Amino acid sequence: MSFSAVIFDFFGTLTPSTPSGIWDEHAARSAAPLGIPVEQWRRALDESFPERAVGAMGDLPRTIRTLARRCGVDPGDEALAAATAARLACQRELFVFRDDALETLERLRRDGLRIGVLSDCTIELAETLPTLPLAPLVDAVVLSCQEGRRKPDPELFRQVARELDTPTGDCLYVGDGGGDELSGATAQGMTAVMLRAGDWAINDAHAREDSWPGPFFSTLSHVVAAAGDPALITA
Ligand SMILES: [Mg+2]
Structure with missing residues (x-):
């Protein structure tokens, strides 16, 4: 027996981990044009993640305007445009893949596997993903902000399987275990494996299954052999 499809999480899995300091620096870059103190802006971003991740705040300019107002600032058009551009530039810096990510996907495709991506993400990734080098390598993409639901919502796992x-x-x-995704995938009958790469400990991830008792890979490239031989997957 072997698998027919492999589904990857995006952040911290196909991309490297993002430490808290990066989020602070990114918050500073979009806070500056708005004249909002960085800590207050970062809090507004963090606290709104549940809304942004299900697409409840609209496009990026509208999101930034709403968050600025929550911070007591009503931005002018120029400040709003500058903050929106800064936010998008910062996010795009996070859409960079691990060294072995694209090669792993190519090898899996050569082996005849179908590839899915399932991500809890905000509008920035949804708008950018079709332009990333990942796009031609995947058969199905399911994003929380487009589906209006977040991991571990069972429907997300069922949907990506359906699309595959x-x-x-x-x-x-x-x-990497964010959003209780490994338990969520397991509950729908998938075989779930944690990517526990060298940078796993430094990731500032949401609701991560740090005590996941199941199997793990230390690099993405290990997925290739395991996809063809599930006996290689052991806790
Ligand atoms: Mg993740």
Whole structure:
């Protein structure tokens, strides 16, 4: 028996971990044009993640305007445009892949596997993903901000499997554990494996399954052999 499809989480899995200091620096860059103190702006961003991740705040300019107002600032058009551009530039710096990510996807495709991406993300990734080098390598992309639901909502896992035209039991799910995704995938019949790379400990991730008792990979490239031989997956 082998798998028919592999589903990857995006942040901290296909991309490197993001330490808290990066979020602070990014918050500073979009706070500056708005004249909002960095700590207050970072808090507004963090606290609104549940809304932004289900697409409840609209496009990026509208999101920034709403958050600025929550901070007591009504930005002019120029400040809003500058903050929006800064935010998008910062986010795009996070859409950079691990050294072995694209090669791993190419090898899996050569082996005949279908590839899915399932991400809890905000509008910035949804707008940018079609332009990333990842795009031609994946068969299905399911994003929380477009679906209006977040991991571990069972429907997200079922949907990506449906889009891959693959029963959930034939899917291997790989993620760093954010949003209780490994338990969520397992509950839908997938085989879930944690990516516990060298930078795993420094990630500032949301609701991560740090005590995941199941199997893990230390690099993405290990997925290739395991996808063809599930006996290689052991806790
Ligand atoms: Mg993640």
